[in-house]
Amino acid sequence: MNLKDQIESLGKEAVELIKKVESLDKLNSLRVEYLGKKGKLKTILKTLGKLSPEERKEIGQLANRIKEQIEDLIKEKEVQLKEKALEEELKKHKIDITLPSAWIEAGSSHPIISTLVEISQIFISMGFSVAEGPEVEKEEYNFDMLNIPKDHPARDMQDTFFLNNGDLLRTHTSPVQIRTMLTRKPPIAVIAPGRVYRKDADPTHSPMFHQIEGLLVDTDVTFTDLKGILKIFLESVFGKNVGIRFRPSYFPFTEPSAEVDISCTVCGGEGCRVCKGTGWLEILGCGMVDPNVFEAVSIDPEKYTGFAFGLGIERIAMLKYRINDIRLLFENDMRFNHQFKGIR
Amino acid sequence: MRVPYSWIKEFLDIDIPAEDVAQRLNETGIETVVEKFGKKVENSVVVKITSVKKHPERDKLLICEATDGKRKYQVVTAAKNVFEGAKVILAKVGARIKDLVIKPVKFGSVLSEGMFLSLEELGISEKAEGIFILPDDVKEGEDPNRLLGLGEEDIFEIEITPNRGDALSVRGLSREIGAVFGIKRKEKLPVVSIAQEEIPQIELLTEKAYRYRGVIIKGVTVKPSPFDIQLKLIKSGQNPINNIVDITNYILLQEGQPLHAFDLKKIEGGIKIRNAKKGEKIITLDGEERSLRPEDIVISDNSKVLAIAGIIGGENSKVDENTTDILLEAAVFDNISVRKTSKRLALSTESSYRFERGVDIENxxxxxxxxxxxxxxxxxxxxxxxxxxxxxxxxxxxxKLREKTTKRVLGFSISKEKAKQILERLEIPTQIVEDGTVSKIPAFRSMDLEREIDLVEEVGRLEGLNKAKETFPKIPVESFRKSEEFQFELRTRDFFKDSGFDEVVTYTFVDEEIYNILGIPVPPIRIKNYLLKTQSIMRDNLAVSLIKTLIHNLRFQNRDIKIFEISSVFFEEHEEIRTGMLATGKAVKGFNYTKGNRSFSTQISWDFLKLKGVIESYLKTLGFFDIQLRPSEKSYLNPYESAELFIEGQNVGYIGRIHPKKADILEIPKDVYISELKLRYVLRKLSDTAVEKEGYLFNLFKNRPLPVFKELPKFPSVKRDIAFEVDESVQVDKLLKAIKESSEHVGRVELFDVYYIDENRKSVAVSVDFRAEDRSLSDEEVNSIVKDMIESLKDKFKGLKLRT
Known part of the structure; x- marks a missing residue:
């Protein structure tokens, strides 16, 4: 066999072996065996000196080509084997991806606060700002200045908790109207979300509950403006198709006053147990600020008019989530609370 | 108030279906529901009881013979009010009462062929004692359904708002319905002749009675009322008593005018309307002895109190079956005076209810x-x-009602002509003037219609608030800043929710007991008229409520609890908004996977440092990076695992583990961790200013400086790991701070190991970066900085040395 043939067959031999290799170690030893300093290719090339320069050049080029071919193949094989080794390593540490997660699970929202925040945000987006007042309130702010005189039957509308310090637990968020008007000049556009208290406890009444009060005072606020604002609000909460009904009513601090009903969210107005067959649900009270209230806070009723409204959060939350007993909202049994994950 | 439609029809020629009347009343401001009177009972008949005798075997039962004029019935009953001659309603065999079908039944040896009915079984009242005894003028054999209008007659169930005392009667409600439908009210005026033989002696000695009219009526026979009077009372929800009392009640219902009949023979001397005397007492018609006060108005004779004015009569002068002569009182008393006395005595009557809301003095x-x-x-x-x-x-x-006022308030116009028409329908005489109308307010609306706005409401509600088209006001642009507090709370809420805490809402009133158990003073503000003693103390911390919530959940085997609440706590002079957290059991419920050994565990439980981590993380989101901890002295916390939190020297809250002794008493786990943060101050006095109040995160948050950008380092840092040995008492936090402050070249300081060598010594290992702004530090320079640092630390920390 001449030198050329020897080199070519060496090349073929190496290619065959490399193709079959299955480990990086083996690949390395093949590299040494064929391409190393004492490797087979070098050994063959040692006889190169005996040849003529032309032949030497030709053989040299051939040897280089073969060498490169083997090197490329080894590189390629090396990549393959490393890939495979990694794959095996990963496979060895495979996990059951369906195991329960091991991170903190986000907590649940309370349906009352969630509803309160949702409603507040609607009014904030309309330009109202949030005002507040204390829950331990002066009788004066809770009643007298709201045109509910001491010995008036209107006081019976709200069963009051009285405190040992002579104050009371506010029965509604309306005293925030008074506090706001005493400290700010019109125009005023505020809402006042908060806890209120009445001496009442049964499946639909809790001695502590939440309200949102709204107040808009400016030079030309009208009852139809009130209707407009409440329409936007009710449609945002209950959907575009909700029926809305204004019924004249009486609140000492507004005149004219109205109660607002929406079409029953359960039966859609057909009449059911929730709406007691009427097709309507009482949802909030509202009206035009009574001039006596304006006078109590030194705002000129000939110059300004205003509207106010108040609504109970629990009732809306209960309708929204079909909760049938108000007491569940305050027990904080996690079997209840955890049902309200994923609400805002 | 229950009002039969048929009674209304005595005042109005009206043929509109009751449902439509109710709907229009609702639309114009009187809440109304229509109900049917009673329930129809098929196979029933009016019978007359012909004999009553005792059951031979059963003590409590009576055997009655009764007849409907055609046949006889034997009926066994347990009712005690049956008597010979009584007319009653018999449900015969086959009648259906609620879910019960009447069949012949044997009680012992005696057969019963039906059942006598009470008002309850007739669906007329919720609860009734005894059988319903019909008046004598009813004939046996009549069909009770037809006779009573069972299941047929329309009854309005009406809720009158406190301003509408004028509508608290059949007559007043008829006026309202007449106004709504534009039907003129009719009235049959009484024809009476009053002789001038015996003028009652009446002295009015108080300003709290505005009118008092007494009429002497003699020769009366007290007996049951005729059927039609009784039926009207029953339909209105009242019990017939005797003709005199029934007539006063009848007039009260029909006219809204309370009346009282005294037995004239029981009155000594003249009638005086006066203030009660100190210590005076009266036994009222309900059998209670009532002590009176000088501010109460009473009706008295020469020697005794006969009645509490406008509220209730006395036993000593009541009409009974022997009464022949009466003094019939019609009066109008001061609404506030009646209300005060009624409230104090906790005694509300049909009469006091009407006086409080105003009675038509002219009627x-x-x-x-x-x-x-x-x-x-x-x-x-x-x-x-x-x-x-x-x-x-x-x-x-x-x-005066100005057209422009109506428009200004309602947003739509009602012409003066229209206003006059509406007001006159309401029987308010009204004249048109240049810019509106002028009305003369009759007595029956004098309590309610005092100002122009009151008339705006009247014309508005009758014109229809519902049909007015919506408009949209321009809302004054207020700075968003004004909702900052609200947004701050939302941010807090989102943080704790996202950190895995469940939001709770608890009552702000709590039990005294838990304060005693926790060994902390019971807060000062209490509810005087609480519903439950256990809900009578206004809490001054959130921990008590969170612990209660935990206890509630433990009852349902829920051992892993992490909850938070943002709510109020109460102090003598102010309120605070706080956020409170409670965590116990597992912090993470899922699996923990360690790559090396492929092991899985669920043991990630809450501990002090984890809750502290949550709190610190929250505070960092608000921009508070420098938080100091000092040992807490709260009696309910474990003193070795609790801390008060300070920012800029102000106490902003605490964090700690429940004291094991308290945990035992409360029967809760010992690994309960609690924290409270003071978010905000809530003003109670208007003169107060929240801004000045210290220790509230919101105020600190608002005033915190904004971060100021610093150039990124240009030269690389040199990292050294250093291990110290210190006394156990040395606080790591302080050591880290001292390292940081030891040289201007110290950059990041990271704690990577702490362990206790023995009881008194611990090892603290840190990794420190050293750098200079203007050059790379050489090894020699760093060595020298470290050396200086160790020297300075040795002075500050007990027993500090370098570990080798």
Whole structure:
């Protein structure tokens, strides 16, 4: 066999072996065996000196080509084997991806606060700002200045908790109207979300509950403006198709006053147990600020008019989530609370 | 208030279905529901009881013989009020009462062929004692359904708002319905003749009675009322008593004018309307002895109190079956005075209810005469004389309603012509003037219609608030800043929710007991008229409520709890908004996977440092990076695992583990961790200013400086790991701080190991970066900095040395 043939067959031999290799170690030893300093290719090339320069050049080029071919193949094989080794390593540490997660699970929202925040945000987006007042309130702010005189039957509308310090637990968020008007000049556009208290406890009444009060005072606020604002609000909460009904009513601090009903969210107005067959649900009270209230806070009723409204959060939350007993909202049994994950 | 539609029809020629009437009343401001009177009972008949005898075997049962005029029935009953001659309603075999079908039943040896019915079984009242005894003028054999209008007659169930005392009667409600539908009210005026033989002696000694008219009626026979009177009372939800009492109640319902009949023979001397004397007492008609005060108004004779004015009569002068002569009182008393006395005595009657809301002083004689007419007719009485004291007759006030006011308030116009029409339908005389109308307010609306705005409401509600088209106001642009507090709370809420805490809402009133258990003073603010003693203390921390919530959940085997609440706590002079957290059991429920050994565990439980981590993380989101901890002295916390939190020297809250002794008493786990943060101050006095109040995160948050950008380092840092040995008492936090402050070249300091060598010594290992702004530090320079640092630390920390 001449030198050329020897080199070519060496090349073929190496290619065959490399193709079959299955480990990086083996690949390395093949590299040494064929391409190393004492490797087979070098050994063959040692006889190169005996040849003529032309032949030497030709053989040299051939040897280089073969060498490169083997090197490329080894590189390629090396990549393959490393890939495979990694794959095996990963496979060895495979996990059951369906195991329960091991991170903190986000907590649940309370349906009352969630509803309160949702409603507040609607009014904030309309330009109202949030005002507040204390829950331990002066009788004066809770009643007298709201045109509910001491010995008036209107006081019976709200069963009051009285405190040992002579104050009371506010029965509604309306005293925030008074506090706001005493400290700010019109125009005023505020809402006042908060806890209120009445001496009442049964499946639909809790001695502590939440309200949102709204107040808009400016030079030309009208009852139809009130209707407009409440329409936007009710449609945002209950959907575009909700029926809305204004019924004249009486609140000492507004005149004219109205109660607002929406079409029953359960039966859609057909009449059911929730709406007691009427097709309507009482949802909030509202009206035009009574001039006596304006006078109590030194705002000129000939110059300004205003509207106010108040609504109970629990009732809306209960309708929204079909909760049938108000007491569940305050027990904080996690079997209840955890049902309200994923609400805002 | 229950009002039969048929009674309304005595005042109005109206043929509109009851449902439509109710709907229009609802739309114009009177909440109304229509109900049917009672329930129809098929196979029932009016019978007369012909004999009553005891059951031979059963003590509590009676055997009655009864007849409907055609046949006889034997009925066994447990009712005690049956008697021979009584007319009652019999449910015969086959009748259906609720879910029960009447069949012949044997009680012992005696067969019963039906059942006598009470008002309850007839669906008329919720609860009734005894069988319903019909008046004598009803004939046996009649069909009770037809007779009573069972299941047929429409009854309005009406809720009158406190301003509408004028509608608290059949007559008043008819006026309202008439106004709504534009139907003129009709009225049959009474025809009475009152002799001048015996003028009652009446002295008005108080300003709290505005009118008092007494009429002496003699020769009355007290007996049951005729059927139609009784039926009207029953339909209105009242129990018939006797003709005289029934007539006063009848007139009260029909006219809204309370009346009272005294037995004239029981009155000694003249009648005085006066203030009660100190220590005076009266036994009222409900059998209670009542102590009176000088501010109470009473009706008295020469020696005793006969009645509490406008509220209730006395036993000592009541009409009974032997009464022959009466003094019939019709009066109007001061609404506030009646209300005060009624409230104090916790005694509300049909009479006091109406006086509180205003009684039509001008209709008084008319109403009383109607009663006299009935008494003359039905009780054979004769009016002997009257006295009417009315010192200050009603003068109608004039109110002007400007067209422009209506428009300004309602947003839509109602012309003066239209306003006049509406007001006159309401029986308010009204004249048109240049810019509106002027009305003369009749007495029946004098309590309610005082100002122009009151008339705006009247015309508005009758014109229809519902149909007015919506408009949209321009809302004044207020700075968003004003909702900052709200947004701050939302941010807090989102943080704790996202950190895995469940939001709770607890009552702000709590039990005294938990304070005693926790060994902390019971807060000062209490509810005087609490519903439950366990809900009577206004809490001054959130921990008590969170612990209660935990206890509640432990009852349902829920051992892993992490909850938070943002709510109020109460102090003598102010309120605070806090956020409170409670965590116990597992912090993470899922699996923990360690790559090396492929092991899985669920043991990630809450501990002090984890809750502290949550709190610190929250504070960092608000921009608070420098938080100091000092040992807490709260009696309910484990003193070695608790801390008060300080920012800029202000106490902003605490964090800690429940004291094991308290945990034992409360029967809760010992690994309960609690934290509270003071978010905000809530003003109680308007003169107060929240901004000045210290220790609230919101104030600190608002005033915190904004971060100021610093150039990124240009030269690389040199990292050294250093291990110290220190006394156990050395606080790591302080050591880290001291390292950081030891040289301007110290950059990041990271703690990577702490362990206790023995009881008194611990090892603290840190990794420190050293750098200079203007060059790379050489090894020699760093060595020298470290050396200086160690020297300075040795001075500050007990027993500090370098570990080798």
């Amino acid at each position: 008084l004689p008319n109403a009383q005469d109607k009663a006299i007419e009935l008494i003359t007719k039905l009780a054979d009485g004769e009016a002997f004389g009257e006295k009417d004291i009315y010192p200050d007759p009603y003068e109608p006030r004039e109110i």
